[in-house]
Amino acid sequence: MSPSEDQLRAALRDGEGPGPDANHLIGLAVDLRRERRVRRNRVLGAVGAVVVVGGVAIGIAKTNGINNENAAGGMAPKAAGSQANSARGAATTSTNQNDGTGGGVGGADVPSVAGGPSGGSNYAESKPPACPSTPVRYALPGGGGTDQFGASSALVDKPVSTLTFCLYSASDAYLGSRVLDGAAAQQFIDRVNASTDKVASTFCAEERNQTILPVATDGSDLTALAVTGTCHQVEITNGTAVRYVPDAVVDQVIGASAPVTPTPGLNDGSPPR
Amino acid sequence: MADDAAFRAFVETNGAVLQHAARLLTGDHHRGEDLVQTALTRLYLKWDRVDAPLAYARKAMVTAHIDSTRRKWWGERPTEVLPEVAGSNEMSEIDERDELRRLLGGLAPRERAVVVLRYYCDLSEQETAHTLGMPVGTVKSTCSRALARLRVEAGVVG
Numbered sequence: 393m394s395p396s397e398d399q400l401r402a403a404l405r406d407g408e409g410p411g412p413d414a415n416h417l418i419g420l421a422v423d424l425r426r427e428r429r430v431r432r433n434r435v436l437g438a439v440g441a442v443v444v445v446g447g448v449a450i451g452i453a454k455t456n457g458i459n460n461e462n463a464a465g466g467m468a469p470k471a472a473g474s475q476a477n478s479a480r481g482a483a484t485t486s487t488n489q490n491d492g493t494g495g496g497v498g499g500a501d502v503p504s505v506a507g508g509p510s511g512g513s514n515y516a517e518s519k520p521p522a523c524p525s526t527p528v529r530y531a532l533p534g535g536g537g538t539d540q541f542g543a544s545s546a547l548v549d550k551p552v553s554t555l556t557f558c559l560y561s562a563s564d565a566y567l568g569s570r571v572l573d574g575a576a577a578q579q580f581i582d583r584v585n586a587s588t589d590k591v592a593s594t595f596c597a598e599e600r601n602q603t604i605l606p607v608a609t610d611g612s613d614l615t616a617l618a619v620t621g622t623c624h625q626v627e628i629t630n631g632t633a634v635r636y637v638p639d640a641v642v643d644q645v646i647g648a649s650a651p652v653t654p655t656p657g658l659n660d661g662s663p664p665r
Numbered sequence: 666m667a668d669d670a671a672f673r674a675f676v677e678t679n680g681a682v683l684q685h686a687a688r689l690l691t692g693d694h695h696r697g698e699d700l701v702q703t704a705l706t707r708l709y710l711k712w713d714r715v716d717a718p719l720a721y722a723r724k725a726m727v728t729a730h731i732d733s734t735r736r737k738w739w740g741e742r743p744t745e746v747l748p749e750v751a752g753s754n755e756m757s758e759i760d761e762r763d764e765l766r767r768l769l770g771g772l773a774p775r776e777r778a779v780v781v782l783r784y785y786c787d788l789s790e791q792e793t794a795h796t797l798g799m800p801v802g803t804v805k806s807t808c809s810r811a812l813a814r815l816r817v818e819a820g821v822v823g
Binding site for chain 2: 400401404405406407408409411413414417424
């Protein structure tokens with residue numbers, strides 16, 4: 393037998409029966425659709441549960457992280473405040489108040505400083521030194537002044553990592569401190585060192601009593617700088633070198649300045665130039 | 666559902682042909698019923714989105730059949746003795762038609778699909794190629810090879 397195409401067609405068509413029941417097929421399809429929907433809902437439910445649990449976990453982790461940051465940001469000022477308190481003994485008003493923002497250190501009466509201890513730093517971390525109970529003062533040889541007795545030498549001869557600005561009242565009462573660290577600290581020193589300002593011809597009462605405690609990048613404490621105020625000008629000295637800069641240079645760091653009252657005709661001993 | 670009536674009409678019109686094609690594809694009465702049921706259920710679920718229901722049903726059927734033969738737990742195992750074709754026992758006499766259908770069961774699934782689509786469903790080579798998702802040339806060569814094999818087998822039997 394060698395089948396032709398017609399024979400093949402006939403053979404294939406032989407035995408055709410009735411078709412399937414449409415209602416049965418519809419019932420099967422509806423069941424299948426329901427089953428798929430249930431399966432899809434289960435999967436979506438599982439995915440949703442995973443997302444919710446993950447979200448809650450992330451939320452908790454973030455909340456803990458924020459709390460930790462707040463705790464870290466709040467502890468440093470308190471610690472510094474405690475140091476300040478211990479340094480000045482029982483003197484003066486509260487300096488420990490801090491809103492925990494900005495990383496500032498010290499009293500509540502002085503606004504925070506950007507780039508404080510919790511700010512970014514490219515230098516090795518070092519603990520800011522404690523402020524002395526009274527401001528550092530130097531008796532400049534021969535009355536001091538620009539270009540006299542080595543006054544033009546560098547205020548700080550090493551790269552600095554931290555500058556602690558200790559603030560005092562006119563009666564030498566400790567008020568608080570500010571810490572400037574990282575690149576901002578070095579920039580401040582560079583700015584002051586580069587100043588060619590001469591002492592102002594008009595003098596005022598020295599109502600600005602501040603001390604800057606520099607810490608080198610290697611962690612060593614450097615010679616403290618005494619900061620005193622004249623009219624809109626600040627004198628910064630390490631006992632030998634001296635610089636005069638506009639008071640805004642310091643004030644923008646500490647955030648506020650002690651009031652300076654001009655007193656014409658009064659001078660601190662140095663001849664006007 | 667609004668389209669149930671249209672689906673019922675489609676099944677009444679084409680169900681018998683599809684079911685018989687499924688039997689020919691599987692070589693088994695019950696597996697053929699299962700196959701057409703699977704294909705038509707899929708068609709129902711996509712009824713609103715299908716433009717050519719008959720072509721879709723054929724393609725679903727052939728795809729499901731070829732797919733099932735790929736699975737070892739479901740596929741056919743080669744044997745020297747061809748299985749009995751359901752319904753053939755009802756015939757007291759084995760004639761040429763029965764013989765051809767028995768020989769059809771010895772073809773590979775894809776060859777069988779080509780023969781069924783071409784000679785039972787009367788599809789053109791292009792339509793067969795589209796349904797099977799293969800080039801027209803492959804359909805031609807597969808069909809030619811299947812017919813040659815059927816002739817050889819029929820000659821040996823005859």
